[in-house]
């Protein structure tokens with residue numbers, strides 16, 4: 132089962148220029164469920180209600196209804212859009228969103244002759260409904276590894292290996308990879324975005340190095356590499372030059388890292404013209420690096436640095452430091468993820484409207500903890516007391532304050548096990564100050580304040596197994612914003628927090644985003660609560 136947009140999958144590519152106002156009319160033609168679409172990486176400054184996150188920025192759009200998203204794109208870069216309700220992203224609700232530099236404004240700090248967009252995803256044969264039931268069951272049923280990886284919606288699967296009733300293919304059929312038609316001795320830009328539900332990926336082009344120039348819509352200090360790690364929620368632009376033997380075609384391969392792979396690589400073809408696209412490459416697809424070579428992954432992540440001359444992070448005045456301990460726990464026999472022992476459960480009234488109109492009953496008003504429940508927490512072992520609680524309280528930040536976040540990874544419920552989690556923040560970019568191993572200790576900030584390194588701006592950053600990642604951002608965007616693990620089943624299992632700042636500076640929230648929960652009652656005249 133796939134969720135399609137305008138009858139297609141993935142959804143249409145959206146291209147805009149800096150300064151444009153993008154308007155998207157979303158009609159919900161699903162028969163039985165609501166829908167929203169999130170514009171991943173777009174800041175939504177002054178329009179937080181169009182961020183497209185159910186329970187946070189708006190009520191879901193009901194079957195048969197139409198909703199108009201209208202927002203300004205203020206930063207050139209590679210982005211994408213996707214469903215942000217339940218696990219609809221995994222069901223296929225996504226597409227690419229590219230913002231080009233405007234005609235007047237800034238010029239890109241690099242040049243190229245042509246570009247291609249590669250939207251990477253992963254694919255399961257089970258529906259997201261079956262998966263959601265399994266995740267919310269006792270005993271817990273994990274979704275396991277994907278059946279295929281997809282590049283722009285296309286992948287490979289050897290049907291002859293499966294005993295699935297829908298598999299009537301013999302195994303020798305042709306499949307149609309994406310073909311990137313190139314001319315020799317030119318430079319091309321690949322815009323790569325990962326909207327995977329689970330998989331951490333690595334991309335390489337046979338015989339060609341690539342130069343990384345952009346990450347999450349921010350220019351980075353260019354560096355050359357044989358391959359690129361890309362975690363769910365991240366985007367990169369890389370340049371490559373077609374300087375290899377022009378009589379050949381070459382494979383692009385995308386494979387799984389960070390979890391024991393059980394999924395074939397996705398392939399695309401670099402077709403040097405005038406060769407025919409059916410000319411099979413003589414060299415095999417690049418081999419994906421060993422899935423658990425985390426030193427290699429860390430080395431790659433550490434190479435991402437801000438472009439020389441771009442804004443450095445403000446100094447550490449520690450207006451606020453929030454430590455977020457990531458743990459796998461149980462609640463009433465269910466397996467969940469918790470942050471500082473709280474597993475996020477979204478409330479029926481979206482936070483933005485609740486905050487704007489002072490509806491205190493909409494969510495728990497006791498702030499969640501700013502640090503671990505117990506500072507002696509042993510991150511190297513399964514939780515001594517695996518029980519967590521559910522909650523929906525939020526982190527309220529002082530407007531324009533500088534906030535440091537330390538994301539601390541830990542052991543899961545199984546001994547000797549800790550997993551990758553790419554954390555994505557809505558409404559902001561953050562500087563990735565650094566990555567460390569083990570438990571963050573007071574003074575470890577020295578590690579990431581060492582001279583010479585320019586922390587990159589990103590909207591998604593990974594935490595490595597048994598490690599920590601330190602981020603800094605300025606709370607300068609009025610609104611309510613999710614900050615969560617971008618692995619879809621993990622968010623479903625509660626792995627996220629909500630931050631809010633400056634809501635008092637916003638104009639009235641559009642009514643059409645408020646039609647559910649307590650705001651719905653308030654604006655239909657049945658509400659108990661008043662307007663503040």
Ligand SMILES: O=C1O[C@H]([C@@H](O)CO)C(O)=C1O
Nearest residue numbers: 271273459543544550621624
């Ligand atoms: O959330 C998860 O659950 C499983 C495993 O930890 C328990 O089965 C897994 O691999 C996850 O990422």
